[in-house]
Amino acid sequence: MALPLIDLTRVRRPQIRPSLNLVQAGGRAARVIIVTFAAAAVGMAMIAVLHTQIAARQYQIDQLDRRIAVANEDFDSLRSIRAELRSPTRLDAEGRRLDMRPATSSRFLPIDPQVLAITIARTGMSPEVSQAPDNLGPLDQFRLVKRVGGMER
Structure with a gap:
């Protein structure tokens, strides 16, 4: 089967070439994926x-909790030692060891008004309000005793 011959001289080629532009293919999808992964990272x-x-703060809280527990144990042991030292039986035994004997009678001595005024000025408490409130905890009671005794700094 033979093809007929075509006269090529009759076919005209255009004199002006079409302008060709470079088109970028699929760049947007790659940018979206890269930005998404960067944001996730x-x-x-x-x-x-x-x-x-958070872990560092929790470690500090745990250390403080341990220190509080140790301080509470120390406070309890010191309070029991204080109670033992202030017990009437121990005071009686120590007094007898120092050749002291119980009083046979008691009497109240008058207080000099100047001494009373100095005491009220130093402690900030009048004799009517010298009782510790019932709602104070053990540490507050101890602090109050030290303040009245003049031991607080």
């Missing part, structure tokens, strides 16, 4: 830093 890094900060 930054978010995970921020969460890791936050988690580290």
Whole structure:
């Protein structure tokens, strides 16, 4: 089967060439994926830093809790030692060891008004309000005793 011959001289080629432009293919999808992964990486890094900060703060809280527990144990032991030292039986035994004997009678001595005024000025308490309130905890009662005794700084 033979093809007929075509006269090529009759076909005219255009004198002006069409302008060709370079088109970028699929760049937007790649940018969206890269930005998404970068945002996810930054978010995970921020969460890791936050988690580290929380762990450090929790460690400090645990240390404070341990110190509070030790201080409470020390306070309880010191309070029991104080109670033992102030017990009437011990005071009686120590007094007898120092050749002291119980009083046979008691009497009230008058207080000099100047001494009373100095005491009220130093403690900030009048004799009518010298009783400790019932709602104070053991540490507050101890602090009050030290203040009245003139031991507080």
